[in-house]
Amino acid sequence: QVQLQESGPGLVKPSQTLSLTCTVSGGSISSGGYYWSWIRQHPGKGLEWIGYIYYSGSTYYNPSLKSRVTISVDTSKNQFSLKLSSVTAADTAVYYCARERPAVVDYWGQGTLVTVSS
Amino acid sequence: QSALTQPASVSGSPGQSITISCTGTSSDVGGYNYVSWYQQHPGKAPKLMIYEVSNRPSGVPDRFSGSKSGNTASLTISGLQAEDEADYYCSSYTSSPSVVFGGGTKLTVL
Numbered sequence: 001q002v003q004l005q006e007s008g009p010g011l012v013k014p015s016q017t018l019s020l021t022c023t024v025s026g027g028s029i030s031s032g033g034y035y036w037s038w039i040r041q042h043p044g045k046g047l048e049w050i051g052y053i054y055y056s057g058s059t060y061y062n063p064s065l066k067s068r069v070t071i072s073v074d075t076s077k078n079q080f081s082l083k084l085s086s087v088t089a090a091d092t093a094v095y096y097c098a099r100e101r102p103a104v105v106d107y108w109g110q111g112t113l114v115t116v117s118s
Numbered sequence: 119q120s121a122l123t124q125p126a127s128v129s130g131s132p133g134q135s136i137t138i139s140c141t142g143t144s145s146d147v148g149g150y151n152y153v154s155w156y157q158q159h160p161g162k163a164p165k166l167m168i169y170e171v172s173n174r175p176s177g178v179p180d181r182f183s184g185s186k187s188g189n190t191a192s193l194t195i196s197g198l199q200a201e202d203e204a205d206y207y208c209s210s211y212t213s214s215p216s217v218v219f220g221g222g223t224k225l226t227v228l
Contacts (some may be wrong), residue, residue, distance in 0.1 A: 039219075046121065046222040047156075047164065047207050062216055063119055096163060103152040103211040106175065108163035 002027040004097050004109035012091075012116050018084040022097030022109060023077075030055050030075045037100040038071060038082045040093040041111070048093075052100055053080055087116045122147065122208055122220035129226040135196040138223045140208030141189060146218055148189035152211035155184055155193045158222075159204045167206075168193060195225075203227040 008020035022036070029036060035052035042048070051061035053071045061069050065084070073080040084091060092115050099107040123141040130136040140147065140155075147153055153171045156164035166175050168184035171191065181197045191210070195202055208220040 037217075047209075047219040049209070049217040049219060051216075060215055063214055100217075102215075103150075103209050103217045104154050104166065104169040105156070105164070105209075106166050106169075108165075111163055 002099055002107045004099065004107060006095060006097050006109045006112040008112065008114070010113060010115060012087055012114060013118050014088055014116055015086055018082070018087050018091060018095075018114055018116070020082045020095055020097070020112065020114070021079050022081070023079050024099075025078070027099075028075075029073060029078050029080065033101075035060075035100045035102065036071075036073065036080045037098045037105065039096045039098055039105070039108075041096070042090075042093045050082065050084075050095075089116050092116045119212060119214065119216065119218050122210060122218055124206075124208060124220040124223045126221070127224045127226065129228055130195075130198045131228045132198055132200065134198050135194060136198060136225065137195075138193045138206055138208075138225070140191040140193070140210075140220045142191075142210055142218070143189055146210040146212040147186065147191050149213060150211045151186070153184070153186060153191040154209045155182075155191075156207045156209070157202075157204045158207065164207060198227055200227050 037052035038050040070083040094111040097109040155168040158164040172184045
């Protein structure tokens with residue numbers, strides 16, 4: 001049973017960089033066949049796909065966030081990470097990490113709320 | 119990229135059937151058979167209910183079914199039960215390439 005757990009600061013100041021890490025257990029990122037994703041949900045709103053990474057390092061991003069997003073992977077730690085730069089209050093959301101075949105997310109983390117505020 | 123279009127809310131009585139639509143374009147829903155549906159209860163992570171238009175993951179009741187015609191995908195829930203009350207989201211692969219979600223539909227079981 002694959003499990004994913006997000007970790008990182010719950011509070012980020014405006015203009016700074018949001019950084020989150022997802023630790024995967026019960027399966028290896030290096031085994032291939034899946035992409036490792038970040039998805040967010042603004043409070044009381046719908047889901048927004050941020051992007052995903054393959055174990056090889058290939059990345060695909062939401063065009064509307066592409067200029068501010070970096071997703072990276074550390075296969076030795078079975079982790080992948082999200083960096084979102086120049087954050088504003090509009091980036092306040094619950095951030096989920098997940099396992100995905102394109103457009104098929106079969107395992108989700110529990111989600112972590114990140115608030116952007118001074 | 120623009121979110122896929124879903125009705126904000128639908129409702130039905132126990133035992134009835136409801137259908138939720140998800141409208142996109144030829145660059146997403148219409149162009150690929152990679153449409154998924156997710157169920158989300160309050161405070162919980164979404165759960166995959168349908169993938170690749172009409173396939174059910176193991177453990178999802180066969181009351182849930184999916185279909186697609188042109189640029190519109192649909193989720194049908196038959197024999198509505200109280201526990202089906204939740205938010206439902208569609209998603210699709212896109213030509214960018216990326217993934218896009220729908221705005222979500224709140225299902226109320228009357």
